[in-house]
Amino acid sequence: MTSTQTPGVSYVMPVLNEANYLRDAVLSILNQDYAGDKEMILALGPSVDKTDEVAAVLAAEDSRVRLVENPRGRTPIGLNLAIKASKYPIIIRVDAHSELEPSYTARGIETMFRVDAHDVGGLMDARGKNPLQRSIAAAYHSPWGLGGAAYHSGAPEGPAESAYLGIFRREVFDEVGFYDESLWRAQDWELCLRIRQAGHKVWFDPELRTGYYPRDEFEALAAQSYASGMWRGELARRYPAGKSLRHDLPPLMVAGTAIGSLALIIEPFLGRKTNPTVRLIWKLAKLAPVTYAGLVVYASATASRASNKEKFLMLRVLPTIHFPWAIGFVKGRLKGAQGTLDKGRVRS
Template identity: 50%
Template sequence: MSFVMPVLNERDYLERAVASTLAQEVDGPVELVLALGPSSDGTTELARAIAAGDDRIALVDNPDADIPVGLNAAIRASRFPTIVRVDAHSELTPGYTKRALATLDRTRAANVGGVMRADGRAPFQRAVAAAYNSPIGLGGGAYHGGTEETDAESAYLGVMRRSVLDEVGLFDETLRRGEDWELNLRIRAAGYRVIFDPALSVTYWPRESWSRLLRQFLATGRWRGELVRRYGARNSARFFAPPALVGFIAAAAGTGLLRIAGPFSRAGTLLAGAILIPVALYAIVVAAYAVARRPASLRERLWSIAVIPTMHIAWGAGFIAGVARGARDTIDTSRLDGRNTPLP
């Protein structure tokens, strides 16, 4: 069993991620290959110290910090026929790998994934985690809360057959985000199954500050726009909801400025009202979600009012830019600036 993990500025999370990985109970030998990006918070030194104490851990370099490049380097350096992708910002639950292997064999799938269970430490991160776990936050994809085993368009992280990865060509190194969705698209196009199993669960720790969340979602949205440019209608319709929201907000702001400049005709007033209705409904839904959260502190609820629109608007704005101009060299800078600084 080969676990592969890209790592960049994860000093606060790496030890627990590695421990949860190596604690997995599987039949046969296990290895963990860490692809080390150019961290600035001491992560590389920590990784080397951990690896020095455990011969199951191998290290490879990922100097450009691109996730698909690091994943491919780790896969090429691995030795075993099953690949388990692990995120340094996550923790595998006990029994995850054993269950995934059973599902992989039973369904004869090429890739199996489960539920991303976001969690948080400080109020801000808990607000982000709640948004991740809610259909309101990330649009209701299966791995954010599905309850039935089913064929899926993609898988969170994934437990994959090495033979299939070799056949379809590993991760696309021209993508900096969305590489998992694109890989699973090729897996399915080659005639293999991708399975979502709700019994599999991974704890994910979201970004710890508003600025990092904003940068993450801008970059992610832009790369989704790039994927739309490349693959068109094969992208899910739900990906178009955030850019539609941005369009309505921009239109509402424009009509507001026009209203200030001069009176509207009756038809113009009706049109302005029609534009404002979706924006008003969205604001009501976000406020109702924040108020209804149980259990949650007042600070978490207030953060929710900021977090949900940040995720949607940043992602939607990035998406529009990506469709219009492509992602080009867009990178997710939310983990490039050193040590984590959680908000209160």
């Protein structure tokens, strides 16, 4: 990388109730092994924990940390406020639950210039600080967890539909617009759609790794999964071409499991006079919940990054991801997301 390829970087981070993670996330950014100038812009939502105090200390300790207020607390609003307050030609979206590898910035910008991309992303390397969080991280890495998207399970380097977080050329926002503030989640996919429609590249580089700490409570995980499903359903409603087969599989699984569970109750009571075809259908339906349970056991047992305890926890983690997401997706697809919040992050 030459001196002309070390432009200044503005890192933008929407923050809400992240007191336990914010310091580590910000320090991993400020300590990036990158020769260019840096600034860190935190868009502070209405947190009810000590997030604002942590942010104020970080800003006092390092003049590169700047704070902007995001009274409504929505992620796309915070991102837009931070981007508009930025001063450097490269924008890197970061998350308070994420920690960047030291070479992340240098590698990402080098890749951007090398392939002439306008948005570059890499792997979301889920991690955990306790057994439950590590089991959720293992589920995220599993192709049976979040559907095997490239930024979860990996793929060869190349053009992508979307990018995790994202390293952007600042001018692309002036050209295609900022994040869609009506999308409270999944706004990155919609932005990438506009970037691709403008004739620019969105690029996946598996050498880029971002450490990510998922939720560490079942209730919070279920709330996050439900909200993610609702907003993915909203996207499918708005942009039918953006829906893929992997989005249909969880709803089919839920429907099949529900019908199969009903069959387990009804089938033994069917009389001898019942039509043979009807009886066969009910018998086959019983296989659905058994098959799903078998897949959960298989996925948990073969998780390569989990201890035995974490594999046992995955038996509950995987359904906690699948069922709320699937129910949310169907509701979002039929009725729209209707302002659904990720209640796992919003506290009272």
